Each structure stands twice: as structure tokens, then as C-alpha cells.
Amino acid sequence: MMRYIFFSLLLPFSLISIPVGNQNLDYRSSATSGKLILAAAPANESFYTTARKLIQQQINLIARVEQAMVSPDANQMRAVQGQLTVYTKLVDTFLTRQNQSPKNVCTSRVDITQNSPLAEQLNRSQLKIYCSLYASNQELLKLAPILDRLLSRRGELALVTSLPLVTGERQSDPVLSIAPIEYPQLDKLATPFAIQAQNLASPPQIIIGRTAKTAIADYIPTVPPAIAAPEEVLTTLASAKKFLTAAQVEFPLPNQFTDPQETSAILDRFTYDIDPQEPQTYATFLKLPQTGIVRVLPGLAYQRPLSTLENRLAPSVSERYPFPLLGVAQGGFTPSLALQIVGDRFELRHQGVDYSFMVDLGDISLSKLDSQLKAVTQSTREFFLNYQPPKQLEELQVERRRFITGKDQNWNLNQVIFANAKAELNHTYLVRSLQFQLPDMIVAGKPLTPQERQFLNQLKKIPSSDILLAFRPVRRRADGSYTVLWRVLHQFPEPQIAIK
Secondary structure: OHHHHHHHHHHHHHHOOOOOOOOOOOOOOOHHHHHHHHOOOOOOOOHHHHHHHHHHHHHHHHHHHHHHHOOOOHHHHHHHHHHHHHHHHHHHHHHHHHOOOHHHHHHOOOOHHHHOOOOOOOOHHHHHHHHHHHHHHHHHHOHHHHHHHHHHHHOOOEOOOOOOOOOOOOEOOOOOOOOOOEOOOOOOOOOEOOOOOOOOOOOOOOOOOOOOOOOOOOOOOOOOOOOOOOHHHHHHHHHHHHHHHHHHOOOOOOOOOOOHHHHHHHHHHHHHOOOOOHHHHOHHHHOOOOEEEEEEOEHHHHOOOOOOOOOOOOOOHHHHOOOOEOOOOEOOEOOEOOEEEEOOEEEEOOOOOOEEEEEEEEOOOHHHOOOOOOOOOHHHHHHHHHOOOOOEHHHHHHHHHHHHHOOOOOOOOOOOOEOEEEOOOOOEEEEEEEEEOOOHHHHHOOOOOHHHHOOHHHHOOOOEEEEEEEEEEEEEOOOOOEEEEEEEEEEEOOOOOEOO
């Protein structure tokens, strides 16, 4: 009797929801359908209808658990902890309604489809669904002690919200009786104990060889936590998925179930990737050598959210949708087209001493451009083809700032050449991109050890690239992103940096 009282207290927990980002999973739980299942079922209730609801609930629960395993948000872990209790109890109630001992029905050594106590009540497919649901439920029950342990660990990162009170009760401030009444909720992100500084308008530029000023004096950013799902949890969830998959194929009508993870993946691609039909639309152009199509996102898409706690092991947007490669990898170095939108301008994301410059050519077709730039004005053609990068590290950084600021340019041109250009639809942009893979000893500025000095000649051989390319935005979306066609026009000799 006590377990039913305990379950009735937990039932309101299923009413919670956890807000997540575009690629995260929905944490809403169908408590209304759960209450209907718990009520006395009419004699003509369809077995398939009820079993389908329970299986879909378990599929959703598994997706929520997998999300909570890698999220630093303590409220998500608290939510799935309560939902696990609710949904496993719902399944147990349904199974015992058919037979008081589901374990005996599904773990007997005889053929359950012929000698089962439920053989007269359920057909062959229904018996398989019954036992698959029982097996998956038993697997999910194994997660209860693990979730308890993990919730305590999440409490080290953020404030754990108290469980919602029983319906009708409310919680007031323990000190100030006149304070506003607070209704505990799990539908909000947990408040992290360590708040990071907010983003700047643009990522900080690395200055090699000297100390650069920071936006906040003496600021040391907090290291985000690294959270990996325990192997025992992944094994248990995989086993539960296997049983649920076996149950789904026994239903008379196919495709009755939705996978939240598949839905989340589709929404993620819709948010950050090109549309599936776009490569077909530009198939003729894409048949040309060294061409491609990419979605150029606003620069904010690559920055972490403001003042939030994140799992640093979670793949970022640039890791899930990497920038297109512009050449063949050489010793782990491959130049890429790291194009983004900053404000209303196209700009390349640079690291170290990488830099680039670009000009808007207007409405010129990409197919008309070649390595000699015959379709371009003479002054622009000569500058892009004859430009020689500096060979000293310090001069490279000075040159980079010239293109970023537009100052101190003595190119004998009638225009200033910038590292960015205003975004215009159906315009073609000419780019000269220089990229280097600097050794860690140069970036960190640390003195060489005697062992490293033995390989100094090898360290001086810095992989690099100097590429002439063009791109053309052909579609603009409401979020400010562009679908862009690109083409490599020419690859210059690899620039060398003289290291003292």
C-alpha cells in the first residue's frame, strides 16, 4: 500500500518540462495520458493503443536520460529522476493488469507464445510486445541508483532545485514570512555556481611574441566541466532500446513511433546546415573541380551562450558542421574556408597569424573567373596575383592588422583592401587566404628544451597555404545566414616564415 502512496506523491513530477536549445530534446512528459492509463481500464480497451503510448513514453524517457547524462544542468537530472519513477510504474501497472506475475510470464523456459498464461488473452504479437515492454522496463529500473549518484555530482556545478511540492502545498521564504510565495519548478535551468564573463563582440586576437591587453583586467575564465555519460548507463539504455525496437515491429501499423533524437538531429541540420535540395539545384556548378557549397552562419553561432554552464566535451557547431576544406591535408594541416557573418559583413575566422583580404566584384558569375582573373579589373587583378606576404613573424602580424583596420596601406590602389566585405546577395567576392600551422613553441612563446633544439630545423618547416578563391552567396535566410557557392581559383607556393 505504501508504494502506491509514494507513487501518488511523485505523480506531479511528470508535469515538468526542461527548456533546451535548438538541437536539444523536449523534456515535456505526457502525464495526462499516464493518468488515464492508471485509471481503471474499460473491458474493451485496445491493447495496442495502451502499449503504443507506453513504448513511446519510454522512447522519450530514454532520450531525456541521454540528454541529462551529458548536461551540467542539475534540473535536467532531477527531472528524469522523477520521470523514471513515474513511467516505470505506469508500465508495471499495465503489465500486472494483464497478469499478476509478468516475470513468470516472460522469463519461463517454455515458448511464451504457446504455453503462456496469457496465450488465450493475447495473440502472438501482443505477447512479444508485452514481454519486450517488461524487459525494457527492468533495464530502465537499473538507472535509479545511478541517477541518484549523478544528481549529487551535478550539485557541485549548479544549485539543485527542490522537488515540486504535492498539489495544494506551497513554499514560502523560511526567514521572511511576508516574502513572495515561491512555487518550485524544474522547467528552468539550474543556477550555476560559477558564472563566466559574457561574450565580446568578436573573439580576442592572439598576439604572438608579446602580452596583449584583455577586456577585463586579470580575468581568468572558468574552465567548463567535462561530462561523459557513464558506460554502465549507455549499456543499459542500449539494451532497453533493443527491447523497444523488438516491440515496435510487432505492431500492425508501421511508423507509429517518433524518435526525439532523430527529430532533434533534423532540427539541428535545419538550423545549421544547407538544405538537402540545394546541392541538386547547383549540381552543374558543383561538377567543376575545386568547388563546393556551404551555409555561412552568423559569428554568434560559434560563440558559447552568454553566462551559461556548458559541457566542454559536447561538440560545438563548428565541430558538428566543419568548414569546407580547400586542399589536401599535409601533415595534419588542411586549409579551410572558415567564412562567417559578423554584423552585415563576410569575414573569415582566423587563428594565430592567419589572415586574408577580399573585395566585392559585383554580379560576376563564378564560372567566368579563372586563375588569371581575366574578368576582373586590372588593378584588382594585379594586386591579388602579385601580392607577396612578409616572411617575418612580426611583420605578418602587422600585415594582418593593416587588412583588419584598413590603415597604413601603401598598395598604390584607388581603394582600401579589407579583411571583410559587406554581404550582398548574388555578388561574387574574391579572396586571398593565407593560413599557417604554427608550432606550440611559437604560440606559447616558451623557450626550447635541449631535446627540442635537436629538432629545430624540423620545427622551422611550418605547414602553410596561400589560396586564391571566390565565393558567391545565392540565398539568404531569415536568421541572417547565407547559402554560398565557392571555388578555388589558384594555389600559390606555400609561404615560409623565417624563425630566428
